[in-house]
Amino acid sequence: MAVNLRAPDAAQLYPVAGVELGVAMAGVRKANRKDLLVVRLAPGTSAAGVFTKNRFCAAPVLLARKHLTGPVRALVVNTGNANAGTGADGLRRALTVCEALASVLGCKARQILPFSTGVIMEPLPAERIIAGLPQAVADCRVDNWFSAAEAIMTTDTVPKAASARVRLSSGVATVTGIAKGAGMIRPDMATMLGFVATDAKVARGALQTMTRLAADQSFNAITVDGDTSTNDAFVCLATGKGPVARSRKDLAALGAALTKVAQYLAQAIVRDGEGATKFVTVRVERGRSPAECRKVAYAIAHSPLVKTAFFASDPNLGRILAAIGYAGVAGLKTAKVDLYLDEVLVAKGGSRHAGYREEQGVAAMKKPEFTVRAVLNRGRAAATVWTCDLSFDYVKINAEYRS
């Protein structure tokens, strides 16, 4: 089902010095599937992260956010259970898992970042996860990124991983990352997770800035169904085993590489969106601020009517104008709005362009990938959001009973 997305070539996923990954089948929810990942980090690794803004954020998110303030030695990720909506008991269980991994690795529990994805409001089977940890740790090696990408899949149909190399002044740095998520949530399986590591040496503050910027241009610019999970997390790790990034230029180059990898991963999540048959770029230009451009882009990308029209390859463009109209942009002059499907001008000055013919719209929308571009003509800002269509399969996947 995924739109123009294939599994990455494992040989093209460059190891990152200082990062070892190991997986196990812990039977969290189902037997015989990889559902546990341990990422072991060299001492001195910097870590930074952005997390869900959902106030019902999961126990592991609370812990990971707290543990990020100090040095980090490992990540532990389970699928099958989100450990969200589980209160104080959920926190205790997440901490138990950190303690168990810390004792295997010989570090402190507060040096472990835990992540969970899966059913909400059910108790985390911590004992099964803990029982799987030795196997995952024994599996730890630097060339295990592909297997790690598989271990964090839930309703994903394709593992998601990417690598980049970037020249800094003191040498070439590697950036490799993995992600999961196929819709913000499916019946039980929640969440988008993204982990990107580099061997570059970067100060924590600079890494946090890069992480925030990369997230804004990747994971924070995608939507499948508009539902923000309780467990979303994007974490960047810098082991410091490779070249140093300290100059402005080096930091910019490394930041760009991180963003590139994050963007690939984020787009892969949309391409593999639940029931997706189309990958759509929504670009809003010439707004007064990036924020208002994003508002308009999300109004288009979230509208069930627009998304079903994408599915049908039906250039029912009034629906897009309607979404622009209700996006909540104060003082928007609709008589100035132009709308394009790829390069086809469909609406000019707020109404149907005289030269537009429906066949042009159909031709653009029949492609598996296309761009909807709205030009507001009231400023200089722009924003881009990536989304997919709303198909029968989205309803099917999400209406299937959990058992």
Add this chain to the structure above:
Amino acid sequence: MAVNLRAPDAAQLYPVAGVELGVAMAGVRKANRKDLLVVRLAPGTSAAGVFTKNRFCAAPVLLARKHLTGPVRALVVNTGNANAGTGADGLRRALTVCEALASVLGCKARQILPFSTGVIMEPLPAERIIAGLPQAVADCRVDNWFSAAEAIMTTDTVPKAASARVRLSSGVATVTGIAKGAGMIRPDMATMLGFVATDAKVARGALQTMTRLAADQSFNAITVDGDTSTNDAFVCLATGKGPVARSRKDLAALGAALTKVAQYLAQAIVRDGEGATKFVTVRVERGRSPAECRKVAYAIAHSPLVKTAFFASDPNLGRILAAIGYAGVAGLKTAKVDLYLDEVLVAKGGSRHAGYREEQGVAAMKKPEFTVRAVLNRGRAAATVWTCDLSFDYVKINAEYRS
């Protein structure tokens, strides 16, 4: 498909003195279907309305809003074409229709309120509508409410109309109304329209206040897909042929009757929502303000994940907690939130209630109507929103090609 909704009994739709309704088949988009309604009003009728906040509001909305500032003698409503996204040309065409009806009725064009619903971004076939006007005017009579309700249907499967009688100090007033809308939009057919008339004599200002209050508790408290149409309108008419409503008590009684009729019509729209198989009341209680309660209620009612769970009768309650969490309520303490399905307490203090068993949730959700009740425990305000589920048929209806 409609959930517990049958066509009204025409005999139970009480005529309103001073209101005559006539319909015609004008062939706006398709031949042989009632697609034109004229509502003729006695001189001295007060009128008030609330309109879409969509900035791409349609030409007829602009005109109706303007014409409402003076005396009103008639409404003209067509289906098949929304006359939205049509710019200055659309305004001219809408005005032409008003002028034509004014010349038939012997009044001024600015005394006519025009309404349109249907395809967006296509030119209004004003000539066909104008050609149909004499037939509609000839059909005008006081006992024609059922036929009027049929004439404004688009993807509606059931005509929507309701009547009430209310005792005022100087006699019994009648309130009768009709509405259309079955999802905010379907492929082409947009819009929710509601028209409610009373024979009571009410000052315009008081009527406007009543209309706003009624809208807030009816049409502004429903959602099918969250898409705000370009053409939404709710108009109240008071002919003054019946008892006078001037005292505070009379105004309150009349307002309550208007609200009751509007609420029935609004709920009928949800029951007949595109693809709807469930009618769900979302009630949020003990918030700090009605606004924050509405925010939470709409977050639940708009979530595609929650709506597909409704469709599946799957008490996947984490999805509801997640929606509450991302509703954007500042400072919300999730550990205080309780959640009920009808009378079943499913989450207590933000996590699964110990006594809750899944069978209870399934039993509640299998019913065609149930209530989701979230108790925030941080204030005294409350709000209610009505919605339906998201089914295969919603996608089918909205993905069907327009031709």
